[in-house]
Amino acid sequence: MYAKVLKIDKEKAEIELFCNEASKENVHCGACTMGQKPSEKAQTVLARNMIGAKPGDVVECSLKEHAEIRAALILFVGPLVLFMLALGAAQVMNLELWQSFLSGTATLVITYIVLRVILKDTTYYSITGIKS
Secondary structure, eight states: OEEEEEEEETTEEEEEEEOOOOSSSSOOOOGGGTTOOTTSOOOEEEEEOOSOOOTTOEEEEEEOTTHHHHHHIIIIIHHHHHHHHHHHHHHHTTOOHHHHHHHHHHHHHHHHHHHHHHTTTOOSEEEEEEOO
């Protein structure tokens, strides 16, 4: 997949994904249009910039191995397990239903905030080459 470098920040680059691989010869992964409606602007993501790409460069980028599985585990399975543990703890403490719900919801909110802080600059993309 290809991208255009928008900004550089230390060893990370903000890139705008685009695709010119959608043809009969190549398989289209769909990452360049993921979650977009036709009227939305192109998706921008952070990528590791270990090769020194500069703003304006068109680069080739790739996803880390098993990136989708790692992201799903961190963002979906982790909070779900914590929510279920909070409900179980509320059950053990013999809390009312509404108190159990509030404790589970509070756990989800805290988990969301912690993940936002910890994963702020995390990326699964990396720049693998500059397209000439």
